[in-house]
Amino acid sequence: xxxxxxxxxxxxxxxxxxxxxxxxxxxxxxxxxxxxxxxxxxxxxxxxxxxxxxxxxxxxxxxxxxxxxxxxxxxxxxxxxxxxxxxxxxxxxxxxxxxxxxxxxxxxxxxxxxxxxxxxxxxxxxxxxxxxxxxxxxxxxxxxxxxxxxxxxxxxxxxxxxxxxxxxxxxxxxxxxxxxxxxxxxxxxxxxxxxxxxxxxxxxxxxxxxxxxxxxxxxxxxxxxxxxxxxxxxxxxxxxxxxxxxxxxxxxxxxxxxxxxxxxxxxxxxxxxxxxxxxxxxxxxxxxxxxxxxxxxxx
Amino acid sequence: xxxxxxxxxxxxxxxxxxxxxxxxxxxxxxxxxxxxxxxxxxxxxxxxxxxxxxxxxxxxxxxxxxxxxxxxxxxxxxxxxxxxxxxxxxxxxxxxxxxxxxxxxxxxxxxxxxxxxxxxxxxxxxxxxxxxxxxxxxxxxxxxxxxxxxxxxxxxxxxxxxxxxxxxxxxxxxxxxxxxxxxxxxxxxxxxxxxxxxxxxxxxxxxxxxxxxx
Numbered sequence: 001x002x003x004x005x006x007x008x009x010x011x012x013x014x015x016x017x018x019x020x021x022x023x024x025x026x027x028x029x030x031x032x033x034x035x036x037x038x039x040x041x042x043x044x045x046x047x048x049x050x051x052x053x054x055x056x057x058x059x060x061x062x063x064x065x066x067x068x069x070x071x072x073x074x075x076x077x078x079x080x081x082x083x084x085x086x087x088x089x090x091x092x093x094x095x096x097x098x099x100x101x102x103x104x105x106x107x108x109x110x111x112x113x114x115x116x117x118x119x120x121x122x123x124x125x126x127x128x129x130x131x132x133x134x135x136x137x138x139x140x141x142x143x144x145x146x147x148x149x150x151x152x153x154x155x156x157x158x159x160x161x162x163x164x165x166x167x168x169x170x171x172x173x174x175x176x177x178x179x180x181x182x183x184x185x186x187x188x189x190x191x192x193x194x195x196x197x198x199x200x201x202x203x204x205x206x207x208x209x210x211x212x213x214x215x216x217x218x219x220x221x222x223x224x225x226x227x228x229x230x231x232x233x234x235x236x237x238x239x240x241x242x243x244x245x246x247x248x249x250x251x252x253x254x255x256x257x258x259x260x261x262x263x264x265x266x267x268x269x270x271x272x273x274x275x276x277x278x279x280x281x282x283x284x285x286x287x288x289x290x291x292x293x294x295x296x297x298x299x
Numbered sequence: 300x301x302x303x304x305x306x307x308x309x310x311x312x313x314x315x316x317x318x319x320x321x322x323x324x325x326x327x328x329x330x331x332x333x334x335x336x337x338x339x340x341x342x343x344x345x346x347x348x349x350x351x352x353x354x355x356x357x358x359x360x361x362x363x364x365x366x367x368x369x370x371x372x373x374x375x376x377x378x379x380x381x382x383x384x385x386x387x388x389x390x391x392x393x394x395x396x397x398x399x400x401x402x403x404x405x406x407x408x409x410x411x412x413x414x415x416x417x418x419x420x421x422x423x424x425x426x427x428x429x430x431x432x433x434x435x436x437x438x439x440x441x442x443x444x445x446x447x448x449x450x451x452x453x454x455x456x457x458x459x460x461x462x463x464x465x466x467x468x469x470x471x472x473x474x475x476x477x478x479x480x481x482x483x484x485x486x487x488x489x490x491x492x493x494x495x496x497x498x499x500x501x502x503x504x505x506x507x508x509x510x511x512x513x
Binding site: 051054055058059063067069070120122165166167168238254257258259262264266267269270271273274 | 333334336339340341342343344345346400401402403407410411414415416417468469470471472473474475
């Protein structure tokens with residue numbers, strides 16, 4: 001089932017490591033000239049230029065480690081990722097507690113260069129390494145009665161300052177409809193830029209659903225449950241009006257408190273202008289999943 | 300009271316224009332950090348937040364001047380105008396970053412102000428600051444008369460409340476900081492209610508009366 005989706009850009013198009021490590025300095029230099037950030041912003045808007053590793057690792061939402069964008073980078077080192085075990089249960093043929101390596105053994109890790117659009121109206125481009133979620137689900141055997149997949153993030157209260165502060169009702173939970181979960185675009189990421197995921201990026205394994213707002217791409221997963229009912233999801237529990245189960249990127253359906261029509265591209269610098277947000281974040285191939293649905297109701 | 304007197308005599312030696320210089324230098328320094336990519340990968344939002352939070356802090360500090368004096372004897376009265384005017388300029392910087400660098404176009408600005416309640420209250424707070432900044436000089440006090448001027452400057456209360464609501468309304472999930480500000484502002488407003496009895500013996504009523512008309 002792997003390799004069902006192809007990037008427009010090949011792996012060779014990904015910025016070489018030496019260059020992405022230096023891009024920040026180059027950018028800083030350009031802005032200093034007063035020509036004013038045009039370089040970074042424009043490049044990010046033509047084609048898909050991935051953000052630098054530093055950007056991807058320093059600007060994160062991971063509320064278990066604090067609500068500031070820099071908090072996860074500061075606090076996530078406390079996360080204990082040793083002996084990672086994933087509980088697989090519900091409507092599956094082979095339930096059980098899987099060591100991560102066993103769960104993923106034999107499955108193909110692919111490079112996927114994806115747009116990443118946060119519900120807060122900022123975006124990045126990330127060169128993920130991951131496994132099609134469908135491959136994992138097929139491995140554990142999805143029963144025919146299953147309609148949804150639920151995911152759960154690890155809770156380590158002593159290591160997670162945000163859990164102690166009860167910013168959300170932890171553990172963080174997310175879910176997908178089964179056809180969304182089986183779509184070739186949906187991956188379980190284990191790395192990016194060919195390096196293992198940093199803890200603030202959701203180590204050791206996280207979901208990536210590129211046509212949905214970032215919070216759907218749940219991090220540091222310890223439980224996968226197949227169910228026949230729509231599972232609760234954390235942000236919807238926190239505010240039903242603002243965060244729907246589907247949360248597909250949709251420039252025509254605003255967040256009640258802010259517009260989703262445009263986004264700020266991370267790495268563009270202080271003087272980069274917003275860019276228009278694309279329907280399904282620029283992945284029109286998923287539109288057929290939602291045929292006949294009113295996406296302003298099922299937002 | 301010994302400590303507050305020591306601090307007060309120290310403060311007497313500091314000229315009020317220090318506030319403007321420090322405030323202005325801070326605004327420029329933050330802008331420099333943001334423009335040279337030293338404020339994280341998303342400098343627009345970071346700068347907006349820096350300016351917004353300092354603006355709120357200065358508004359709260361301005362509100363706290365009288366209660367601080369009454370409760371602790373700490374006398375910041377001579378700095379109050381400078382604190383208020385600096386708050387206005389910092390909030391102006393906050394507004395400009397939002398308008399010019401974040402939202403970018405007038406069309407989007409108007410849509411945001413009309414459609415987004417947190418932007419609406421933020422704008423309301425900023426607009427109410429304008430007449431206060433314009434009349435923060437001795438000439439205006441003379442022209443308006445002390446009573447009218449004082450009445451006008453009671454706008455600080457709704458300004459502070461709108462600023463806090465603006466903050467509360469824009470965060471996601473349950474975050475403590477905006478609630479801390481809300482608590483402080485409500486406390487400060489409650490302390491200023493006319494029915495509130497001040498603890499006796501900590502201040503000289505006549506001195507306060509004179510100061511309050513400034």
